[in-house]
Amino acid sequence: MRPLRSLATAMLKGYFRDRMALFFSIIFPLMFLVLFGGIFTDDGASKADVIQIGHVAILDDAPKEAKAAYAKSLGIHKSTDEAAALRKVKKGDADALITQKGDTLVLHFSRADPVKAAELQGQFQAIVQAANIAVTGQPPKFNVTTQQVEDESLSAIQFYTPSLLGWAIAAGATFGAAANLVVWRKNGLLRRLRLAPVRTSSVVLARVAVSLAIALMQAAIFIGIGKAFFGLQLTGWWPMIIPLLVAGTLAFMSIGLFAGAISKTEEAAIGISNFVVLPMAFLSGSFFSLDGAPGWIATVGKLLPLKHLNEGMLDTMVRGDGPSSAVMPIVFLLGFAVVVTAIASRFFRWDD
Amino acid sequence: MGVEIRAEGLVMTYGDTRAVDGVSFTVASGEFFGLLGPNGAGKTTTLEMIEGLRKPQAGTVRIDQYEPWKREPALQRRMGVQLQASSFFERLTAREQLDTFGSLYGVAAGRTDEMLEEVGLVDKADVRTEDLSGGQKQRLSIACALIHDPDVVFLDEPTAALDPQARRNLWDVLRTMNDSGRTVVLTTHYMDEAEVLCDRVAIMDAGKILELDTPAALVRGLDAPVRISLAPGTITVETAREIAGGDPVVDEESALTITTREPSRVLTQLANRDALDGLSVKGASLEDVFLELTGREYRA
Ligand SMILES: Nc1ncnc2c1ncn2[C@@H]1O[C@H](COP(=O)(O)OP(=O)(O)OP(=O)(O)O)[C@@H](O)[C@H]1O
Ligand SMILES: [Mg+2]
Numbered sequence: 001m002r003p004l005r006s007l008a009t010a011m012l013k014g015y016f017r018d019r020m021a022l023f024f025s026i027i028f029p030l031m032f033l034v035l036f037g038g039i040f041t042d043d044g045a046s047k048a049d050v051i052q053i054g055h056v057a058i059l060d061d062a063p064k065e066a067k068a069a070y071a072k073s074l075g076i077h078k079s080t081d082e083a084a085a086l087r088k089v090k091k092g093d094a095d096a097l098i099t100q101k102g103d104t105l106v107l108h109f110s111r112a113d114p115v116k117a118a119e120l121q122g123q124f125q126a127i128v129q130a131a132n133i134a135v136t137g138q139p140p141k142f143n144v145t146t147q148q149v150e151d152e153s154l155s156a157i158q159f160y161t162p163s164l165l166g167w168a169i170a171a172g173a174t175f176g177a178a179a180n181l182v183v184w185r186k187n188g189l190l191r192r193l194r195l196a197p198v199r200t201s202s203v204v205l206a207r208v209a210v211s212l213a214i215a216l217m218q219a220a221i222f223i224g225i226g227k228a229f230f231g232l233q234l235t236g237w238w239p240m241i242i243p244l245l246v247a248g249t250l251a252f253m254s255i256g257l258f259a260g261a262i263s264k265t266e267e268a269a270i271g272i273s274n275f276v277v278l279p280m281a282f283l284s285g286s287f288f289s290l291d292g293a294p295g296w297i298a299t300v301g302k303l304l305p306l307k308h309l310n311e312g313m314l315d316t317m318v319r320g321d322g323p324s325s326a327v328m329p330i331v332f333l334l335g336f337a338v339v340v341t342a343i344a345s346r347f348f349r350w351d352d
Numbered sequence: 353m354g355v356e357i358r359a360e361g362l363v364m365t366y367g368d369t370r371a372v373d374g375v376s377f378t379v380a381s382g383e384f385f386g387l388l389g390p391n392g393a394g395k396t397t398t399l400e401m402i403e404g405l406r407k408p409q410a411g412t413v414r415i416d417q418y419e420p421w422k423r424e425p426a427l428q429r430r431m432g433v434q435l436q437a438s439s440f441f442e443r444l445t446a447r448e449q450l451d452t453f454g455s456l457y458g459v460a461a462g463r464t465d466e467m468l469e470e471v472g473l474v475d476k477a478d479v480r481t482e483d484l485s486g487g488q489k490q491r492l493s494i495a496c497a498l499i500h501d502p503d504v505v506f507l508d509e510p511t512a513a514l515d516p517q518a519r520r521n522l523w524d525v526l527r528t529m530n531d532s533g534r535t536v537v538l539t540t541h542y543m544d545e546a547e548v549l550c551d552r553v554a555i556m557d558a559g560k561i562l563e564l565d566t567p568a569a570l571v572r573g574l575d576a577p578v579r580i581s582l583a584p585g586t587i588t589v590e591t592a593r594e595i596a597g598g599d600p601v602v603d604e605e606s607a608l609t610i611t612t613r614e615p616s617r618v619l620t621q622l623a624n625r626d627a628l629d630g631l632s633v634k635g636a637s638l639e640d641v642f643l644e645l646t647g648r649e650y651r652a
Contacts, residue, residue: 006455010441010448017443017480188439191405195433196456197425 003198007206011180012213024175026218029168032287033222036164037157037230047075048120051085053099058131070127073119096120154318157230159289162241162313165222166248167286169215170306171277173249176211177256178269186266190350208253215249216242235320241313244326247333248309252277254340255305261347280306308332353533354381355430355504357402361411364397371397373559374411379537384530386546387539388642389556390651395539396436396508398556402537403433403506415504429457432502434510438493440481446492447477450499457500467495470525472518486513494522498529505529507538511545523549543639553638557646567638574644576636578615581607582622583630595621 015021052059059067059076076098079085088094089110096117097108107124109117133140184190193203219241226232255276256269263269281287283300284307290297301307312329315321357379364372372394379385387395400406402413404420404427413420418427440449450464468474471491476484484492490513497505507526511519519542526549530536540546546553547567554564563570577599582592584607592601592608599612612618615633622628 002458003456006452010444010452013444013448014442183442187442188435188437189441192433192435192439193456194423195403195405195428195431196453197428198456 003196004202004206004209007198007203008209011206011210015176015210015214021176021179025168025172025214026221029164029171029218030221030225032167033160033164033225034229036160036287037226039156047073048095048116048123049093050074050076050096050098050120051088051094052076052078053080053082053085053097056098056100056105058100058105058127059098062127062131066127066130070123073123098124154314157226157232158318159314161222161226161230161232162317163284163286163310165219166284166306166310166313167277167281168218168222169245169248169309170252170281171273172214172218173211173252174256174259174273174277175270176214177207177253178260178263178273179256179266180207181257181260182263182266182269185260185349185351188351194350208250211249211253212246215245219245233318235316235318237321237323237326238317240316240323240326243330244309244312244316244333247330247337248305250337251305251309251333251340254337254344258340258344258347261344261349264352280304283307284310286310305333305336353503354535355416356381356414357385357504357535357537358414359398359402359411360413362398362401362408362413363410364394364401364406364408370559372401372408375556375559375561376411377554377561377564379535381535382530382533383535384526384549384551385535385537386550386553387537387556388541388543388546388553388638389539390646392651393556393646394559395556399506399508399537399539403431404428429500430503432497432500432505434493434497434505434507436508438489440489440492440496443480443482445478445480446473446484446488449481449492450495453496454499459500463499463501467499470498471495472521487515487518490514491518491522494525498525502534504535505537507536509539509541511540511542519545543637543642547638555642555645562645563641570641571636571638574636574641575613576640576644577611577613578636579609579611579634580615580618580622581609581632581634582627584608586627586629586631587622587625591625595625 059070062070082097082099085094085097086108089097089108092110092112095109095113099106105124105128107121109120111117184193223232223234227234256273259269259272259276263272283290283297284304285301286306290301308329312326315325316323359378360376362372362375363370375394375398377385387398389395397406401408401411402415402420404413404423407421415427415431418424420427420431441452444452446468447464450467451461454461454463465474468477471494473488473491473495476488481489481492490510494507494510497507505526510526511522514522523545526536526538530549536549538549550567552564552566553570554561555570556562563573565573584605586608587595589601589603589608592603592610595618596610596612599610599614599618602609602611610618619628619633622631
């Protein structure tokens with residue numbers, strides 16, 4: 001137990017003192033999170049600013065659910081000074097002015113922002129239609145539901161936190177294992193450790209423990225920053241990402257072990273890791289959703305451990321699915337780890 | 353305390369190179385044993401088979417009752433190794449390296465300070481190994497080999513890259529260890545070191561042991577003439593020739609040298625002429641034995 005712990009401590013110290021490793025496993029992925037989370041955060045979420053003059057029955061007397069629905073996209077505040085309100089709309093300080101004249105709803109808007117103007121008109125048309133149907137006491141005959149193709153209703157941060165985290169973990173675990181193996185083989189430490197009363201399994205387990213610790217740290221930082229700055233909302237079964245991370249880390253470590261086993265130099269090991277991780281991240285939808293992508297990408301994705309990790313994390317962390325949705329990804333990841341580790345061990349050498 | 357080593361008919365070939373070609377020797381418990389030989393002679397390869405890093409292609413090694421290549425922890429806990437290339441954990445300080453190696457062997461933490469003291473690295477305790485000088489790394493590597501106070505130590509060129517002070521301090525460390533009954537096996541290119549430290553040395557070349565004996569016996573066996581050098585101007589060349597009586601005399605700017613197999617006769621005559629000031633006498637050394645056995649050409 002003690003050898004294992006001290007080996008893990010030595011590795012962990014080495015990791016935290018390696019600025020490049022820290023940058024590429026933590027800071028670099030975080031830069032993407034901030035970038036993507038920041039760019040797409042306003043995506044359709046900004047409310048229209050509407051001034052209401054006097055009583056507007058259709059709004060004021062609407063049932064609670066209806067009010068909640070339109071409150072999402074309309075920020076309505078009341079005023080009595082119609083002239084001042086109109087000036088505001090003209091100057092662009094407010095998006096629209098709404099009053100009720102008899103049974104007619106009057107909407108004043110500015111053409112300055114044509115998209116918003118069109119949206120507002122459409123929205124009020126819809127509200128009026130809905131109210132008209134409600135007055136008849138009949139259920140509506142035709143209905144429309146809308147669905148966005150990019151990703152089902154996930155806002156940017158909800159999508160990018162798990163997806164970029166998956167990439168960060170893949171990169172961290174793969175590079176960590178690959179570099180560790182090559183460096184220790186090259187500097188003779190593997191040989192030296194062979195002559196110490198330490199089981200090979202202790203050396204491997206120490207590396208596993210360190211990679212897991214790094215993965216959990218990456219997850220904590222990603223989720224922390226997502227929640228603190230970008231309004232990330234975790235759904236009920238999000239702790240299921242922990243077993244997912246464990247299985248994922250093992251899978252990516254096996255890729256790293258393979259890269260390290262077949263490489264003579266650290267540069268070669270990093271190169272091979274890059275060659276695997278980067279395309280895998282694209283094809284697994286870490287950088288953008290692949291829901292609209294051609295079918296073959298989905299097929300390739302089924303073979304990639306990162307795709308399974310990403311799906312498992314998206315399901316449990318932000319889509320609100322139950323723990324069972326993590327089972328298949330975990331099984332796949334563990335199976336992948338076993339197969340690739342077995343292949344890597346065939347190429348393994350203690351020294352050059 | 354102390355272990356016995358028996359190597360018999362060891363063979364290791366790399367492609368066409370017979371790196372070790374039928375090497376046999378035994379090292380008694382508590383003995384200080386040296387492996388000498390030019391570059392590429394097969395010293396490291398021999399040592400690695402004995403330590404258990406390589407399984408001999410033919411032949412057997414026993415350290416007490418153990419077969420080292422089976423890597424049994426019971427043996428490994430009693431064995432200290434310093435490999436020819438220092439190997440450390442990346443980005444750890446000298447102290448952390450020793451702590452880590454110590455804990456692999458189940459050593460109490462206090463040993464680290466003792467070892468730092470012993471190899472003179474107290475000042476460098478908190479320096480990362482990447483920032484140590486070549487000789488300091490070498491000393492740390494030796495300290496890592498000795499951290500668990502092993503019964504047998506294998507050192508592959510431990511004093512390469514050491515300055516004279518560090519070399520002699522290390523000799524003290526190794527001698528103290530050996531005096532308390534531990535077995536030490538080392539390889540070296542320094543003949544003075546082998547002469548001073550080793551009970552017996554094996555001189556290897558091209559994968560074979562050429563001679564194996566105590567340093568003194570090897571030198572005696574060489575039966576080499578003694579070189580007597582005089583400061584220039586002490587006596588004339590003619591007088592020297594007369595004294596030498598047929599033995600070669602070389603007159604150089606720095607010294608006048610008589611090479612003789614009868615040093616007592618030559619020295620008596622020099623004393624009679626009161627010509628002993630600034631005189632030096634050099635007998636054959638292990639180095640002469642070495643050069644005699646292995647020749648003077650470069651090795652690959
Ligand atoms: N891993 C290897 N692969 C191929 N050849 C090797 C290998 N290791 C050693 N050799 C060869 O075996 C021979 C003996 O090498 P070895 O390292 O044992 O010599 P050495 O006596 O330790 O030399 P030195 O004094 O330079 O350390 C050399 O010719 C060397 O080139
Ligand atoms: Mg050598």
